Amino acid sequence: MFGEKVIELIKEAERNPDTMDPFNDEKLRQILEEMQLLFKMNMNDANATSENRSLWTTVQVRHAALERNKRCLLAYLYSRMNKIKTLRWEFGSVLPPDIRELLSDEEYQWFSKYSTNLATYMRSLGQDIGYSGIDLTENLKPPKSLFIEVLCVVDYGKLELEDGDVIMLKKNSRHFLPTSECQTLIRQGVLKQIT
């Protein structure tokens, strides 16, 4: 009632800072119900303060608890928002279905809006001088060499290179590729750099 339940959500957020947990619908619903209950109690007591003035203090204390619950819920949402942003940068604009499942419907909507906003921004880059935008999810590390040797980790299929060549990325196949054209696949875990 007084912030005990909501702190479990906060601890959930703190426990796994680098992984996405499923959205805790059930707990959110319980806490919102609790809040409605506290609010109802407050309404009743507020009406009774003319008879018992000290009830007013009780109302204020409950209100503090309501505010605490709200703060925690928003902080929980916010910490997930930050993780969802990372998903956009790391997986791209299309989430694998098993990741998608971890988000609530509203969160997925937020993800799409974030993704669209980001895409709009990236498309605007260099537009004045005839660019069709710049993908900021690339060039994440200082370049070291133009070509690297990679191992394919999954059966990915065809990859068309800038020069028009098409290669087949099959599990356990090795390739020598332009760094610029395989960095995204490496980030997504399709390829692995061999050193």
Add this chain to the structure above:
Amino acid sequence: MDFNDQIESSGDEEEITAEAVLKTLYNAWQNERLSPEILPHCNEMVECMLGQIQHMERNINKLPKTDLRASIHKMELSRIKYIICNYLRARLCKIEKHCIPIINEERQRIESGTNYLTPSEYKYAQEYLLNMEGHFKSVVLDKVPGNMQTFEMNKMAIYPNLQSHVFLKANETVNGVVLDLPGEQDEEIDLEEGSQHILLYKPVADLVKSGKVQLI
């Protein structure tokens, strides 16, 4: 083949070489990465470099694939692309985190023509905040009791910590920088050209923006 491109600038301004622009962009990138707050944008420099890249890429395509010069140019271009992407990402990161104070301050700066954000960045910030507000509302705020449903901008604002410590190198001598230290009398220090220090960001924020010191 002529790779010797100078940037043509209009009017009576001095002609700045691409080399000089690149150097400035390096410094701006480093400062942006290391300062707690967002710094004035360097869009002209970014666009200038993008133009150079574009031009160079066209020329590279005329070279045989295996030409040594083509690889050298490609390598340089990927280095420049790296800085540009990294620089813009660092800015987006701050814009997202501090969107509320940034938008508020930017509104005033736009009025006085001293904006820090590019128009696209400003648009991005506004849209980001709108989406955040929408999300908070639909999941939590719309479902809490009626008297607490507002999105309280002041509370949600996350300010950059200007009271954080940074490392810097003085590009020129600056005398009498006042360190505002708690529980002590204000201490003044001199930053001699070339000297390096760790100190509070706030008293040197303007020196960073004017290029008198470089964050390291």
Add this chain to the structure above:
Amino acid sequence: MDNNYLSISDILVTNEKVPCKFLHDLPKMGFLDPSAAEDDLKAGSNVEIPLWLSESLYSRRPPLVSVELPKIYKDAYREILNADACTVDMHKLGQYFYEFGCYISKHDIKGEVGSTLINTFRQRFRMLLSASVSRDSLIALQPLSASERQRASAASKTEQALLDWLHSGDCVLTTANMVANHRKRKRAEMEMV
């Protein structure tokens, strides 16, 4: 140490319990005192309540509670801390020693909590230094407070990155963090099935 509204760590700090004495009757709030049976909380009751609540009750005019110092900030512990702060196991005694202390220090009329915090922070900095280069990081991290642990692990990450750089050749491109974690977890789940 950030205390903005949406900060998870500040929420955890303000969830810590503080011993308080209630100065006025509080109708229907008896449940706050587990030892009391009545519906109402009586003036004079001593109860441990979370910091966020004590802050709110204390800030009313007149204050509804008087706040007592948690024992880690009292004379006995302060003496130990001022003598040698490095011997204290903060993980056991005060996970949020500094952050909690910053909130608590205003209730210390003698003003000694503040100086103990500063002194302790300065003394224990060398524990972070050694933890960051320690080979057995688990043991080195054990006696540290939550924020000290965080800082020490950030420092050892820096240290590790530097060692990797010194010893390796090229900058290897790697799978993104979230992607890799997700894979790992998925693998673990599959193994459990």
Add this chain to the structure above:
Amino acid sequence: MDPYEIEFIGENRLVSVIPNFTYDKIYLICGEFGPFRAGLPMNVPLWLAVMLKQKQKCRIVPPDWMDIDALETIKEAEKTSRFFTKMPNEHYMVEAKLILGAAAEDIPRAGEIKTIIKDIWDIRMSKLRTSMDTLMKSGGSYGRLDHLTMMEINSVKPLLPSAMDDLLRIQSMAKKTIQPSLNTSSFSQSGSSQNI
């Protein structure tokens, strides 16, 4: 920043190479280099030197400072001085790592040089740790750090600045409550500046 980013910055420094091919000048955005004359030394950025070396297109000329005697002198000075001494090169570690990594055969007594540079680095790193502790104990709000290279400065991030940030916050919170007449703190708050 990541050490590779510092390396990236250091890679812009010029080093001397002797190409084994002949080409006209090359006009890069970061400047013009050449003409390349087989057998004649010329300056190029470090990244380009390493690239040419990997393609076996050049020899790297050992930088002046990569010399056993000079380095021994530096090592002795570093050992005896309380402060950090000036390094022959602002990115000495980056240059050493890249050149000795890619072109060890071009550097006379490369193995010994590697060892001395590593010794100097270790002496400085341990001095750096001691200085950090002294700085935190004696004030923790300002420090001067001349002659530290970027890679070395980077090695104390985020530990040192973030500790200074938190100390400042604690101090400003404590200041709000500590009344001057009651301030019985046993340690001195003066002398906050610290030379390291």
